[in-house]
Amino acid sequence: MKATELLLDGFGRVREVVHEAVDGLTAEELTARPDAGANTVAWLVWHLTRIQDDHVAEVAGTEQVWISQGWTDRFALPFPAGDTGYGHDADDVAAVVVESARLLTDYHEAVHAHTVHYLGKLAAADLDRVVDERWTPPVTLGARLVSVLSDDLQHAGQAAFVRGVLRRR
Numbered sequence: 468m469k470a471t472e473l474l475l476d477g478f479g480r481v482r483e484v485v486h487e488a489v490d491g492l493t494a495e496e497l498t499a500r501p502d503a504g505a506n507t508v509a510w511l512v513w514h515l516t517r518i519q520d521d522h523v524a525e526v527a528g529t530e531q532v533w534i535s536q537g538w539t540d541r542f543a544l545p546f547p548a549g550d551t552g553y554g555h556d557a558d559d560v561a562a563v564v565v566e567s568a569r570l571l572t573d574y575h576e577a578v579h580a581h582t583v584h585y586l587g588k589l590a591a592a593d594l595d596r597v598v599d600e601r602w603t604p605p606v607t608l609g610a611r612l613v614s615v616l617s618d619d620l621q622h623a624g625q626a627a628f629v630r631g632v633l634r635r636r
Contacts, residue, residue, distance in 0.1 A: 470609065471589045477616045478519075478586070482579050484623035485512055488630050489568040497571070498564055501632045503557065508626045508633075510563040512571045513542070514552035515622035520578045521551050522615045526598050526608055527585045532577045541570065586612075 489497065489512055497509040506514075517533060524531040531549075533539055539548050545562050552559070565571055594609030606614075 470591050470594055471586050474612055474616065475583060475586050478579060478582050478619070481515070481519075481616065481619040481623050482575065484620070484627055485515070485575050486572055488512065488623060488626035489571050492568050492630065492633075494564075494566055496630075496633050497568060498561070499633050500560075501629060505629065506560050506625065507563065508629050509565045509571065510552065510555070510560045511622045511626040511629065512575065513544075513563050513565070514555075515619045515626075516571070516575045516578050517551040518553070519582060519615055519619055521549075522611060523578070523582050523585055526611060527581075529581070529585075532581050533574075536577055538574050538577070542574070 488508060492508060498507045500507055520531045520533050529535075534548055542565065544550075546559070552563075589608075594607060594612070596608045597605040598608050598611050599606035
């Protein structure tokens with residue numbers, strides 16, 4: 468199996484968990500918190516999708532799906548267009564209010580499609596390209612994509628956990 472196929476499989480797993488975490492939840496459940504400081508399912512899925520969108524667009528040299536496909540307007544969140552949720556506090560988390568689970572999954576599907584398209588064009592040697600020299604050692608494309616995948620899986624798992632807590636109440 469090629470490295471790019473492994474990445475495709477990994478991002479496909481993120482997609483599956485995202486759907487499992489949000490499908491069937493009401494707008495109220497999407498923004499409910501197990502406690503006052505916890506992240507919501509809506510924020511977790513929005514954030515993990517924003518990170519994937521932002522980071523893949525950067526390495527692909529494309530515009531973010533969030534902007535190019537008008538998701539900023541559809542979500543109508545009180546943040547700058549480039550905000551990914553990094554560094555958000557409890558009030559920012561509470562501001563991520565969505566009308567439906569479908570809005571989250573539709574945005575995730577659009578980002579997933581962009582990611583799959585980009586990964587489909589890569590050769591194994593492309594993964595060694597340095598994409599960020601601010602770190603020691605410099606970050607390669609492969610390392611950046613694995614980092615995004617890791618972050619996405621963690622947040623998708625957190626969203627699934629929060630869903631479970633909410634559904635058991």
